[in-house]
Amino acid sequence: xxxxxxxxANVPTLPAHTDPDTDRVMDxxxxxxxxxxxxxxxxxxxPHRFDTNLTAFRAVLDDAGVTGQVYYAxxxxxxxxxxxxxxxxxxxxxxxxxxxxxxxxxHGVRGADIVVTGPAKSTELLRLAAHQGCLVAVDSLDExxxxxxxxxxxxxxxxxxxxxxxxxxxxxxxxxxxxxEVATALDRCVRAGDAVRMEGFSFHLxxxxxxxxxxxxxxxxxxxxxxxxxxxxxxxxxxxxGFAVDYSSAGHWHTFLDGQRPExxxxxxxxxxxxxxxxHSPVAGADALRAILDTVPEGARTSLAGLLKETGTMLMxxxxxxxxxxxxxxxxxxxxxxxRDGYRILTVDGTSxxxxxxxxxxxxxxxxxxxxxxGRARGGAEAHPACxxxxxxxxxxxxxxxxxxxxxxxxxxxLLVYPNTAGYQMDSNESSFHDLPxxxxxxxxxxxxxxxxRLDRHPAC
Ligand SMILES: Cc1ncc(COP(=O)(O)O)c(C=O)c1O
Numbered sequence: 001x002x003x004x005x006x007x008x009a010n011v012p013t014l015p016a017h018t019d020p021d022t023d024r025v026m027d028x029x030x031x032x033x034x035x036x037x038x039x040x041x042x043x044x045x046x047p048h049r050f051d052t053n054l055t056a057f058r059a060v061l062d063d064a065g066v067t068g069q070v071y072y073a074x075x076x077x078x079x080x081x082x083x084x085x086x087x088x089x090x091x092x093x094x095x096x097x098x099x100x101x102x103x104x105x106x107h108g109v110r111g112a113d114i115v116v117t118g119p120a121k122s123t124e125l126l127r128l129a130a131h132q133g134c135l136v137a138v139d140s141l142d143e144x145x146x147x148x149x150x151x152x153x154x155x156x157x158x159x160x161x162x163x164x165x166x167x168x169x170x171x172x173x174x175x176x177x178x179x180x181e182v183a184t185a186l187d188r189c190v191r192a193g194d195a196v197r198m199e200g201f202s203f204h205l206x207x208x209x210x211x212x213x214x215x216x217x218x219x220x221x222x223x224x225x226x227x228x229x230x231x232x233x234x235x236x237x238x239x240x241x242g243f244a245v246d247y248s249s250a251g252h253w254h255t256f257l258d259g260q261r262p263e264x265x266x267x268x269x270x271x272x273x274x275x276x277x278x279x280h281s282p283v284a285g286a287d288a289l290r291a292i293l294d295t296v297p298e299g300a301r302t303s304l305a306g307l308l309k310e311t312g313t314m315l316m317x318x319x320x321x322x323x324x325x326x327x328x329x330x331x332x333x334x335x336x337x338x339x340r341d342g343y344r345i346l347t348v349d350g351t352s353x354x355x356x357x358x359x360x361x362x363x364x365x366x367x368x369x370x371x372x373x374x375g376r377a378r379g380g381a382e383a384h385p386a387c388x389x390x391x392x393x394x395x396x397x398x399x400x401x402x403x404x405x406x407x408x409x410x411x412x413x414x415l416l417v418y419p420n421t422a423g424y425q426m427d428s429n430e431s432s433f434h435d436l437p438x439x440x441x442x443x444x445x446x447x448x449x450x451x452x453x454r455l456d457r458h459p460a461c
Contacts, residue, residue: 076320204240218297
């Protein structure tokens with residue numbers, strides 16, 4: 001049965017951008033040692049890359065002369081090390097549950113640097129947020145009333161809040177306040193007097209386009225000006241997250257999309273091309289923030305940066321995925337290899353729960369690396385296509401349905417390294433299915449010939 005072939009141009013491949021830090025870890029021999037030590041899959045984290053991304057966001061604000069704060073959206077990855085980095089750099093954190101808020105506080109982030117988002121927040125979460133002086137993005141009138149009551153009856157006064165706007169361009173969003181509700185909310189904030197400190201407005205948009213963010217930001221600045229006329233503070237806006245990550249080159253991405261067909265996937269599985277994350281973005285990360293600031297919002301005379309400065313309005317951003325770009329990877333060991341007609345089925349020692357894209361009817365597409373005991377497999381003349389299944393009894397538990405054209409024949413004991421997985425892939429959906437332990441996270445504090453590592457301090461590890 002032929003399971004190899006010359007590297008045919010039509011086998012879809014999506015190489016991630018070359019990443020020297022990930023390459024150094026893969027070439028250090030550390031991963032095989034850790035795989036042996038843990039006896040299962042694990043993730044490694046590169047905190048210096050988080051620092052670099054944070055610095056880039058801050059530099060964009062500085063260059064534009066805009067006063068702002070970056071809040072790391074904690075939902076993107078549970079590791080404690082990101083909180084530690086935020087605390088060390090006086091960065092903010094965006095939390096959306098009481099445990100997330102407690103984790104941020106517990107790892108040294110000040111309440112004043114925390115924003116609390118998410119819908120229908122529990123009384124426990126609102127009380128804790130008010131008590132710790134966190135900024136609450138209010139999502140509904142009920143929530144506003146509850147927060148006001150807590151502020152009036154508790155010791156924490158005033159309760160700091162933003163009003164979250166339902167995006168007019170995404171009217172089916174279940175988040176945020178309609179225009180009429182904003183008017184009612186402003187009235188209630190005025191009536192609440194000293195019990196609340198209404199600091200401005202917020203939104204979070206689906207998708208990654210920059211223009212709609214600039215347009216809505218412009219609208220929120222106008223809301224701030226009206227709120228100030230009512231005697232409210234309203235000196236900041238939050239434009240949420242949604243700064244794209246650029247995983248692969250334009251050429252690779254478009255060739256991939258044009259070339260992929262059902263026969264390139266195990267069981268002829270099909271995915272809607274527009275259901276894939278846009279793995280190439282010409283404008284990504286901090287550059288997307290720069291583009292937003294440079295855009296003249298609809299109806300305005302000046303760029304968003306100019307508008308913010310003219311009106312003395314501070315800009316809050318809540319990037320999750322973009323702060324984690326390049327900051328981690330996921331490692332699985334090949335535990336079984338089956339031959340099929342023209343390809344192989346690899347079974348690894350973990351499950352697709354550690355690569356969440358599958359749980360959104362999609363697939364994490366950047367090619368995994370094959371790392372043998374002798375080192376990284378390099379491109380040869382032959383392709384060795386294989387899909388990747390999880391060690392579970394579930395038929396659909398595949399980490400990769402696509403028949404990835406590996407550069408060498410994968411064998412039991414080899415490692416598969418999925419690159420750039422820190423943003424939403426590694427732990428959003430993990431559970432201890434089959435009583436398997438949650439994959440530990442290893443923090444690589446120092447690169448070099450012998451990388452220094454430690455376990456992350458999140459309790460799940
Ligand atoms: C309110 C809010 N802020 C920030 C984010 C982070 O988005 P991203 O990771 O795409 O930057 C999200 C994601 O759902 C969100 O809902």
